Every structure is written in structure tokens, then in C-alpha cells.
Amino acid sequence: MGRGKTAAAKLGALGLVTVLAACGGNSKATPNLENFTAQQIYERGEYELEVGNPRRPADALKYFSEVERLYPYSQWAKRALIMEAYAQHRAKKYEEARASAQRFLDTYPGDEDAAYAQYLLALSYYDQIDEVGRDQGLTYQALQSLRDVIEKYPNSEYAQSAILKFDLAFDHLAGKEMEIGRYYLKRGNYTAAINRFRVVVEQFQTTAHTPEALERLVEAYLALGINDQAQTAGAILGHNFQSSPFYQDAYNLLEKKGLKPEAKGDGWLAKVYRQVIKGEWL
Incomplete structure (x- = not known):
């Protein structure tokens, strides 16, 4: 402080x-x-x-x-x-800290310390992220509160820290989706795994988890025999992350099936691919 x-x-x-x-x-x-x-x-x-x-x-x-x-x-x-x-x-009395910070904001909304009160409120969510297991409700609340700091007090001394923590919390959510997706993939529940990896590709594409999510999609779709989607996932991976080891893994998986990374069909990944080519994605 x-x-x-x-x-x-x-x-x-x-x-x-x-x-x-x-x-x-x-x-x-x-x-x-x-x-x-x-x-x-x-x-x-x-x-x-x-x-x-x-x-x-x-x-x-x-x-x-x-x-x-x-x-x-x-x-x-x-x-x-x-x-x-x-x-x-x-x-570490986080609920009480939130209540006091909110009371300050409600009572003194225009005060010079309002930005710090909002930042404390956000921290009270953020610092609990690692404690909540698979329940990500507090992570979403942390993101919203950090966004409030960034948008309401962009010139405050807390805005830059809020941006950094927002990115980390966002990455944390993507990591949880990946963790659950890997769990399903390992147990052969490919459809459930695909749903999790799709969330990462569509909603968390700016995080570091995107290359692995695309590679896992190649793996899951090949297991289901849906080759068009597998090839398209590989093509997106090659277009954006060719130097990633996940691209080489995906390429090897496709090659074993006599396939190659290329956009095929008209599924959800084909739409993502078109966005990539147009420069509207990532």
C-alpha cells in the first residue's frame, strides 16, 4: 500500500x-x-x-x-x-475487503482514492483465483472488476497493473478450459474435449494456449474420423504458429493419415481460417 x-x-x-x-x-x-x-x-x-x-x-x-x-x-x-x-x-479477509471497498465507492465515488478502492475490490477477487478449483466464477468477477479499473480510471497509477492482471486472469480461464479438455481427450471423450478446445480458439485466441488447443483439435477430430476439421485446424496452426512444436505434432498426426494441413469443408474452423487469412483474427 x-x-x-x-x-x-x-x-x-x-x-x-x-x-x-x-x-x-x-x-x-x-x-x-x-x-x-x-x-x-x-x-x-x-x-x-x-x-x-x-x-x-x-x-x-x-x-x-x-x-x-x-x-x-x-x-x-x-x-x-x-x-x-x-x-x-x-x-486475506477478501469478502470483507470487497464490502469495505464497495462502501467507499458508494459513499465517496468522486474521491481521489476511488481508483484505489476499485483496484482493491478487483484484487480481492483476483487473489482468490488459485483457490477456487474448477469454479471460475470469481475469475470472471475479477476480470469485470479489473476492467472497471482500466475503463473508469485509465490515467490512474493502478491502470497498468490492472491490465497485466487482466491478461493473467484471462490466460487462467483459458488454461482451465485446456485442463478440462485434456482430461476428456485422455479418456476418449472426444466431443467433450473438442467443445473445450473450441472455447479456447474462439474466445481466448490471444492467450498462449491457442497453439496447443489447435493441435488437440487435430488429434480429437482425427480420432473421430472428421478429417476436414482436423486438416483445417492444422492449417490455422501452420498459418499462425508454424514455429510452435505443436504445429510439428499436428503435422505428424495428419501425415500418418495421409493428410496435410489445409482448409477443408465449411465447418466452424473453416470460418476461423477465413478470418485468419483476412487478418481479422488474432
Whole structure:
């Protein structure tokens, strides 16, 4: 969190020392804070994040929430809310982080920190991607939230990071389709495998998984005896990814059947091939 990293030092140490003394140096025991200013309580929260016990962001949350409770209409309450979302995210309390970030966006839509709130909301989805197994709902939500950062705040310091994470999340979705497709292919369920590889070719063609998806389509269609589609998949692969090892694998599979990569028939892959030739694909 770059925005508040040195705020405690910049705001002055007097109020922070006062609160620390009242706490007896014990971050686990929250003192009665009603006699302290919003700034002093806020500084204590920042202290917990940066110095007190950075490994326990939950220790800071109680101070930020107290600022909101005791001084709900102050500028410090606004700052505390965005820090609350940040601390919750750091504590891996992703649902709570989303709720706090959304509350900030709803309450202060035009604030200079709105871009960061939107970015935190997106991160709360993005950082869960590896935890969701085959359920990709959170990945789609991460993509939508990252898109919001990119489109609503294109000039913010978070836009470039959002673009990078969007590409990675997009690639992750394609990778999941490939994983399931390989599973079906290995078990001889060729139609189901083709459906998964088709999704990659049609919807995720800008990812690194496209060459393998085309090669797997050659393999699956040959197994089903649908040679026109197999040849066309090989032709697309050769047109765009001739240096890929997947093209050589596809070429070898076709050659064993006395076939070669070329556009054949009028199936869905033939339409893709025509788009490739016209330069409207990839």
C-alpha cells in the first residue's frame, strides 16, 4: 500500500505517542478511545500496519473501525475506510475487503482514492483465483472488476497493473478450459474435449494456449474420423504458429493419415481460417 505508507511520520508523532502510551504498548488490548482524536486513532492503526505487528493486519482494523464509529463524518473516517479495506485484504479477509471497498465507492465515488478502492475490490477477487478449483466464477468477477479499473480510471497509477492482471486472469480461464479438455481427450471423450478446445480458439485466441488447443483439435477430430476439421485446424496452426512444436505434432498426426494441413469443408474452423487469412483474427 503505497498511499499511506509514511503517513504516520508525516502527520507527526505526538498523537501517536499519546495513543501508544495509553495502550501500554499492547496492540492486542484496545484502550478506551473516546478521549482521543480521530487523527490519533487513525495513526495508531497505521502504526499497527507498519511497525506494531505488520503480520497481524487485523490488529489495525479495530482502530480504523473506531475512527469510523466515533468520527463518522470526518475526513479521517474516509481515510480509515480505505485503510480498512486495505488491511482486510492484507489479512486475506477478501469478502470483507470487497464490502469495505464497495462502501467507499458508494459513499465517496468522486474521491481521489476511488481508483484505489476499485483496484482493491478487483484484487480481492483476483487473489482468490488459485483457490477456487474448477469454479471460475470469481475469475470472471475479477476480470469485470479489473476492467472497471482500466475503463473508469485509465490515467490512474493502478491502470497498468490492472491490465497485466487482466491478461493473467484471462490466460487462467483459458488454461482451465485446456485442463478440462485434456482430461476428456485422455479418456476418449472426444466431443467433450473438442467443445473445450473450441472455447479456447474462439474466445481466448490471444492467450498462449491457442497453439496447443489447435493441435488437440487435430488429434480429437482425427480420432473421430472428421478429417476436414482436423486438416483445417492444422492449417490455422501452420498459418499462425508454424514455429510452435505443436504445429510439428499436428503435422505428424495428419501425415500418418495421409493428410496435410489445409482448409477443408465449411465447418466452424473453416470460418476461423477465413478470418485468419483476412487478418481479422488474432
